Amino acid sequence: MQLNIGMIGMGVISKYYVDALTTRLTNPVLTAVCDLNESRLQPFREKGISSYLDYQELLKRDDIHAVVINVPNDKHFEICKQALLAGKHVCCEKPMTLKLDEARQLVELSRAAKLTMFTAFHRRYNVHFEKALQRLTSLEDVSFVTASYLEKIEEHAGDDQWYMQPERCGGGCVADNGPNVYDTLAFFLGHMKVKSVDITRDERGIDMEARVELVTEDGIPVTVDLDWAYPNGEQKDVRIVFKNGYEIYIDMLEGFQEFKSSLFHEYEAILLDFVAKMEAGNCHGEDGYDAVRLVHETYEAEALRV
DSSP states (O other): OOOEEEEEOOSTTHHHHHHIIIIIOSSSEEEEEEOSOHHHHHHHHHTTOEEESOHHHHHTOTTOOEEEEOSOGGGHHHHHHHHHHTTOEEEEESSSOSSHHHHHHHHHHHHHHTOOEEEEOGGGGOHHHHHHHTTOOOSTTEEEEEEEEEEEHHHHHTTOGGGGOHHHHSSSHHHHTHHHHHHHHHHHHOOEEEEEEEEEEOTTOOEEEEEEEEEETTOOEEEEEEESEEEEEEEEEEEEEETTSOEEEEETTTTOOSTTTTHHHHHHHHHHHHHHHHHHTOOBSHHHHHHHHHHHHHHHHHHHHO
């Protein structure tokens, strides 16, 4: 069966979805796109792909089975909700929502409708991460884990200036990069809780750097470093250190010389997993909710320090 996908929001991340859907995969098929910016739609119209300025019009189409939602973070909840109510499976960019209660509502709606609510955490599909996890046979002897997600946000945001508006992004580096790091770690460590946090804010009050201390249910300490003002390109890594001194180091950008080039294979894997989750019928936003929970706990821990 051909799976038709509509894409809502054609900002900087959309090109990775579009590349996978139009050059790498034969199914699913990019059937329609939507954006408030007319100029972003013109290339798709030229290729005969239906284009909309109003996402509600796209959702009315019975021949679209699923949607990819790639809009500013503050719009995730409402558009995900409307897509589920319209009977569409949903793949949403992280974070699933800005508020924990909104994430909970989407999980409940997805379960009630028996539709997939999938969050696009691309780093869990990184080729180096996947290979490294094959060497991790047990967590029993893990001493501690660290993860770094360091970048200069202006380079990554491109034309999507909403990243620098906390009311739209949900915050700064914790709200934007936190979900990806938290999901990457939870993918192999399981449930974590925030123990403490040290956040550095700029003159606008935006969190630009953060060190977050967490702990797993098995008592493994985890340290996460986030930076939105990293001066040396970018660094995305995970270090797993064992009690005997052995360690597994994962540089997710190793070998990817061009800026953001690792995202091409990661987003192809996102779409393949999205399809698999739709077929299995057992994904209702639980992972997305958990990442929102950890972001919420991080900001809450900062507030408690004051």
